[in-house]
Amino acid sequence: MKKSLLLSCFSLIFLLTACGNKKNKNTAINNNENITVYNFNTIEPLLYSTSNKTKIVNFWAMWCAPCVKELPYLQEYAQKHPNVELLLISLDFPETIEKELKPFLKEKNITAKVVMLDDPDANSWINKIDTNWSGAIPFTIISNKNKRLFFERSFDSVEDLENEIQKNF
Numbered sequence: 756m757k758k759s760l761l762l763s764c765f766s767l768i769f770l771l772t773a774c775g776n777k778k779n780k781n782t783a784i785n786n787n788e789n790i791t792v793y794n795f796n797t798i799e800p801l802l803y804s805t806s807n808k809t810k811i812v813n814f815w816a817m818w819c820a821p822c823v824k825e826l827p828y829l830q831e832y833a834q835k836h837p838n839v840e841l842l843l844i845s846l847d848f849p850e851t852i853e854k855e856l857k858p859f860l861k862e863k864n865i866t867a868k869v870v871m872l873d874d875p876d877a878n879s880w881i882n883k884i885d886t887n888w889s890g891a892i893p894f895t896i897i898s899n900k901n902k903r904l905f906f907e908r909s910f911d912s913v914e915d916l917e918n919e920i921q922k923n924f
Contacts, residue, residue, distance in 0.1 A: 787860050792849045792871045795880035801842060801870070802884065804898045809839045809924055812896040814872070816846045817859050821909035822893040828913045829895075830867045832920075835913075843869045846892060899924060 793801075804810035813829055815822035826843070833841035847856055849871060860869060874880055881890045885905045888894055895906040897920060904923055910916040 787857065787866070787869050790845075790852050790856065790869055790871055792852075792873050795872065795874040795876070795883070798844065798870065798872055798874075799880075799883070802896060803903075804840070805900050807899050807901075809836070809920065810842070810896075810898050811839060812842045812844060812898075814844045814846060814892050814894040816892060817851075817855065818847070819892050823863070825893055825909040825911075826863060826865055826867075828910050828916055830865060831913050832916050833867060841867045843867050845869055845871045847871065849873050897923070 802812050811829060811833065813822075813825075815826065817823065829841055829843070833839045843865070845856060852871065856869075856871075860866075877890060881888050884894075884896070888905060888907055891907055893909045895910070897904050897906065902924060904919075906919070910919070
């Protein structure tokens with residue numbers, strides 16, 4: 756009797772610990788449980804910073820190899836600098852969210868905020884963001900309330916991103 760009670764207690768402790776760890780592990784992933792789809796008019800306000808806080812907005816897609824390569828660098832930089840806000844704007848198709856995008860983010864351990872831009876009139880909104888932008892991705896906006904810079908290139912490392920920000924902000 757004592758043996759089975761002891762075994763039951765250990766089993767309960769193990770289950771509670773395992774469930775607790777699983778819950779904590781998934782908390783970061785919950786940031787992308789609900790991915791909002793915007794058109795350009797509704798996403799445009801999110802592209803600007805109205806504070807001294809540095810804001811990084813990155814346009815990317817799962818099919819873009821340089822985009823995928825730089826995502827961890829952007830996320831790591833934002834995690835190291837709590838005063839930085841990072842927004843990842845996916846240009847993938849909305850119908851891919853559940854079966855492709857969410858599993859991709861989980862597999863790549865991307866926990867930064869991801870939203871999706873679904874606006875077919877790219878010729879219109881690309882020029883509204885930056886008249887010099889060709890439309891190629893990755894494309895990154897780094898800004899605060901006083902300054903706004905555009906990068907039509909991928910960042911090769913966290914240090915590369917850090918150097919650009921230190922040099923310009």
